[in-house]
Amino acid sequence: MKNTMLNYFKEVFGDTEGVRVYFAPGRVNLIGEHTDYNGGHVFPCALTIGTYAAVREREDRKLCFYSANFKEKGIITSSLDDLVFKKEDDWANYPKGVLWALGEHSYHAHKGMDIVYFGNIPNGSGLSSSASIEVLTGFIAKELNGFDYDLIKISLISQYAENKFNGVNCGIMDQFAIAMGKREHAIFLDTSNLEYEYAPIELGDAKLVIACSNKKRGLGDSKYNERRSECEEALARLKTVVDIETLGDLSEEEFENHKSVIKDEILIKRARHAVYENQRTIHAVEALKGKDIEKFGALMNASHVSLRDDYEVTGIELDTLVESAWKQEGVIGARMTGAGFGGCTVNIVKNDAIDSFIENVGKAYEEKIGYKADFYVVEIGDGPKKL
Numbered sequence: 001m002k003n004t005m006l007n008y009f010k011e012v013f014g015d016t017e018g019v020r021v022y023f024a025p026g027r028v029n030l031i032g033e034h035t036d037y038n039g040g041h042v043f044p045c046a047l048t049i050g051t052y053a054a055v056r057e058r059e060d061r062k063l064c065f066y067s068a069n070f071k072e073k074g075i076i077t078s079s080l081d082d083l084v085f086k087k088e089d090d091w092a093n094y095p096k097g098v099l100w101a102l103g104e105h106s107y108h109a110h111k112g113m114d115i116v117y118f119g120n121i122p123n124g125s126g127l128s129s130s131a132s133i134e135v136l137t138g139f140i141a142k143e144l145n146g147f148d149y150d151l152i153k154i155s156l157i158s159q160y161a162e163n164k165f166n167g168v169n170c171g172i173m174d175q176f177a178i179a180m181g182k183r184e185h186a187i188f189l190d191t192s193n194l195e196y197e198y199a200p201i202e203l204g205d206a207k208l209v210i211a212c213s214n215k216k217r218g219l220g221d222s223k224y225n226e227r228r229s230e231c232e233e234a235l236a237r238l239k240t241v242v243d244i245e246t247l248g249d250l251s252e253e254e255f256e257n258h259k260s261v262i263k264d265e266i267l268i269k270r271a272r273h274a275v276y277e278n279q280r281t282i283h284a285v286e287a288l289k290g291k292d293i294e295k296f297g298a299l300m301n302a303s304h305v306s307l308r309d310d311y312e313v314t315g316i317e318l319d320t321l322v323e324s325a326w327k328q329e330g331v332i333g334a335r336m337t338g339a340g341f342g343g344c345t346v347n348i349v350k351n352d353a354i355d356s357f358i359e360n361v362g363k364a365y366e367e368k369i370g371y372k373a374d375f376y377v378v379e380i381g382d383g384p385k386k387l
C-alpha cells in the first residue's frame with residue numbers, strides 16, 4: 001500500500017522526495033448504538049481497512065488536498081490562514097476542520113502540506129470514513145508540527161472538528177475507536193468519563209462479516225441530530241424527578257419507575273433505547289469475558305430490535321439485511337451498526353456458513369430492495385500508524 005500511495009502522490013505532485021505515508025483505520029461498532037451521546041457505554045473496534053495518506057510538508061502555509069477516491073474533484077487548495085468551512089471544498093472540509101480545531105485548542109499548525117488521501121472503506125457506509133480521515137489528519141499534523149498531544153486528544157479534537165466545523169453533533173465513539181484501535185480487540189468505552197478497557201475478540205470458528213446496504217447516508221442530512229435532541233428532552237424531563245447527569249446513569253428498573261414523567265410516547269421510546277442499550281452493552285461484554293458468544297450474539301439481535309422499534313433508525317434496507325441474516329444457519333448475531341438510516345450491518349457468522357450467508361442474504365436483499373448489498377469479511381486492526 002505504501003508504494004500505491006507514493007505512486008498516487010507522484011501522479012499528482014510530480015515526485016516523492018520527502019513524502020511520508022500514514023494509515024488510520026475505519027471502525028465497526030459491535031454493540032452500544034446511540035449511547036455515546038447519552039453518557040453510556042459503547043463497544044467498537046478498529047478495522048484493518050481505513051484511510052491512507054501520502055504527505056509532504058511545504059515551505060509555505062498552503063494546503064493542497066487530493067483524494068484518489070474523488071479524482072474528479074482534483075486538487076482542493078486552502079491555507080492555514082483560511083480554515084473556514086466551504087461547501088465547494090467538499091470532503092476536504094474534514095481535514096481542514098481538524099487543522100482548524102487544533103488551532104482552537106492552541107495547537108497552531110505552521111507547516112503547509114501536499115497530501116493525497118485514499119480510503120478502502122466504502123464511502124458513506126457507516127464504517128466511519130470521515131472520522132478515519134479526521135484522526136489520520138490529527139496524527140499527521142502532530143508528526144509534521146511536533147505537537148505533543150496523545151491519541152485520546154486526537155480523538156477529542158477530531159470530534160470537535162466534526163461537531164463545530166462540519167456541523168454533525170456526533171458523540172466520541174468513532175474517533176475514539178479509530179485513534180485507540182487495537183488488533184483483535186474491541187474497546188469497552190464508558191463515554192461519561194472516557195474510561196476504557198480492551199476486550200479480546202476471540203470468535204473461535206466464526207468471523208465478523210459486514211454487509212453494506214449501499215443505501216447512502218450522510219449524518220448531516222439524517223435524523224441523527226433529531227434523535228440527539230429527543231434524548232436531551234427526555235433527560236430534562238427525567239431530571240425533574242431523579243438525580244442523574246445522563247440517560248446512561250439509569251438502570252432498566254429506575255427507568256421503568258420514572259418513565260411516566262416523560263409523558264410523550266415517542267420520547268419514552270427513545271430514552272428506553274438509550275437506557276436498555278447501555279445495559280445490554282455492559283452485559284454483552286460480561287458475556288464475552290465469560291466466553292458466552294451465543295449470549296453476546298443474542299444481545300446484538302436485541303440491540304437491532306430496539307434500534308428498529310424504539311429508536312427507529314433502521315429502515316427497510318438494514319432490516320432486510322438483519323432479518324434475513326437471523327434466518328441463516330451459523331449466524332450467532334446480527335444488527336445494524338453506526339448511525340443507521342442506511343450504511344452497514346455487522347454479523348458474527350460461523351466460518352463454514354459464510355459463503356451461504358453471503359449468497360442467501362445477498363439474494364434476499366436484492367429481491368426485496370432492487371439493488372445489491374456488498375459483503376466484507378473483516379479483521380480487527382490497530383489505530384493510526386506511519387507505514
Ligand code: GLA
Pocket residue numbers: 032033034035036037170171172173174338339340
Ligand atoms: C455515528 C456517530 C457516533 C455514534 C453512532 C451511533 O457513528 O458518529 O458518535 O453516535 O452514530 O451509535
